[in-house]
Amino acid sequence: MGRQRKIRMLRKEGKLPKVQREKPTPRWVKILVIIFLIIFILGSASIVWGYAERNLVAKVGHESITIDQVNNQLDYYKNLYAQFKMTLSPQQEEQIRNNIIQNLIEQSLLVQYAKDHHLKIDETQYKKNLKEQIDQIIDQQKKNNGEKTFTDYVTGQYGSLDAYRERLEKLIADDVKRPLLSDAALNEKYKDITVTDEEVKKYFTSVKQVGAEHLLAKLGDNPTKSDIENAKKLAEEIMEEIKKKEKEDKNFNFATYAKNKAKEINDKNKGKEVLKYEPLGYFGKGEMVKEFEDACFDPSTKANDIIGPVKTQYGYHIIHILGKKTVSETYDQPEKVNVRMIQINFDTKDPKSKENAFTSARSISIQTKKGYNFIEAVKRFSQDETTKSKEGVTGFFSRDEKPEIFDAVIKLNKGDITDPILTGNAYVVAQLIDKQPEKKATLDDPDIYNKVKEELLNNKKEEIKKQFIEELKKTYHVRTTNPGRILANFFRNYIATPFDRFSN
Template identity: 25%
Template sequence: MSKNKIIMIIAAVVIIAAVAIGAVAMNKSKVVATVGDEKITKDQLYDALLAQGGSSVLDSLIEQKVISKEAAKQNIKVTDKEINAELENLKSQYGGEDALNQALASSGVKLSELKKDLKTNIEAKKMVESTINIKDSEMKSYFDQNKDSLATEAQVKASHILVADEKTAKEVKAKLDKGEDFAKLAKEYSTDTASKSNGGDLGYFKKGDMVEAFANKAFSMKVNEVSDPVKTEYGYHIIKVTGKKEAPKATYENSKAKIKQTLLDQKYQTEYPTWLQKLKKKYDITNKLDS
């Protein structure tokens, strides 16, 4: 399920459920808006929401219930660690935690509701994948066709001191040239709150993990070399390379786990709809909106 579809479905469920609860708890003829002398009642709002997306939202709710029931029957367990891993993946797809939180806020979706939906997705994936058989011949064929992309990328370990302007950057570089401690200066000067407390340590990273100017400089340096100030959209960086990992060629043995998961993901996408339709036939489902 795509990142947008997950949040859209949850948002629609939340809105329709809220209006439905309100319609039951209060008079359906209660006016929720007026345009001149024309009134819009809660009942009209509820009917409009059902007409626009009620059927698809109800289908989604039914599917979630069916999946949860079957997961319980098969004793499928989902841990908080697994849910949080999916959540981190979703954050990455959105471009970070802040972007995901903004999407949730604009849709009126709580994090707890998103986690519940992610749990259902994981349950479904575990059940479908248990029915999929990946042959060794398929894996070898995939490896032969994708050797280059399966190769591990080279990595660099580096620390940096990030400052807002060139003048400060040159001042810090001059202190480093005189032998002052890099980690100490990072804690004193760096505006990168995520790394300054660790002396500017960024750990190991691949070239694509960093902005182009920073990555190009870091990957061109020797271990223990300290750069002149490097300008990026974030300010001026002074980089110290502290380690390097060369890119080994991919072998079938060290790629098997990654290949198997890739093939499982591909087959899951194609087999999930058929699996779900068969699963729904096992349960007594009554959809009163259809009738």
């Protein structure tokens, strides 16, 4: 009898203990372990992916647009505003940022198309642009560091200025080529555009701008269904109230009503801006969100109509159409005046300064009306250096440009002098030099005809560009989100956090 058989017999007789077999692992446990492994692997991968693309704003085909690229351009606009002692509001900054991203995406699409289709750039323009940018870099570095310091550094690091220029050329060549590659891609699409005489005539009489003001029942970011319903209800109630008031009062004033209504509703909400009134002036197509634009440019609307509510991403708008301007009207030359002026400035925060400025301006007005030479008065008293250097002459301007001065001189005769005119932070005394009457635009004027034709051509180009960009987005996939970060957030919010709560 073999050894194994003896052992089995002894176990059967109870003389040896039976072997305890391990129970098999339940199938559901195996499945659960596999699921957790998958979640762990995907979660880890998404975190790594999100981190790797942390500096990415958009992925366009095989090109990437980074936060640094956007911020560099945004800084340019901030510095530009700072030069005029202005700062960007958060809304303006966000709008500019979005425009920068959109422009970078469009340029990337066009550049990739141009490269894939082996389109040629304008080499003459490229060399000109390259030289200009290198010159600007060098001039700025000389200005920042001093010419001697700059020259010593360049000589020490590169041997000569020419060698440094060659180095800069290698660094910026691709960036200089990109806009020219974009132009090459667009020019290929533009080459077959034509503008006929009939198209020019039709366009000349079409609506180009709409003037409007509006009352907005606001929606914040990520509004709930309840927020949307409340804003809609408020706008509808206000619209009904406006219709009723228009019937009762022939002199109903939308702006006055809208301002008072906004204050009333906002006060009821403890100062929270639920309603907002805004005068928008005149605007053209492409300047407002689509729903708002479509409502304003609807051919059935006319001046003085009050329409709405119109829903956009910002809320529900009640819109007062102030007027519509045709293309021809935008080319009309308004009545203009040319004057000499003496400007006396004051501090708007100091009432005494304002009073002294008025006293000085009134004295100058009286003396010049009595015969004191106006040009001599300009040289002695005016505090506006721009006009002072030209003996006070402003050049021709319309009412839109300087309304207070225009209104004060328009009824005067040549040579007449005004009383003091309050303009912002200064009092002005003006002497009328000349007037230009209003001039209606006509296509019989070759200059007007060519400008209108060029404008229509540019409109066609813009429309073709929009269509082309949309086609390119289908060819070169555009992604403006970070999937890794989205997945990581998903796992954190919907997997890890609930699991931790369950465990605890």
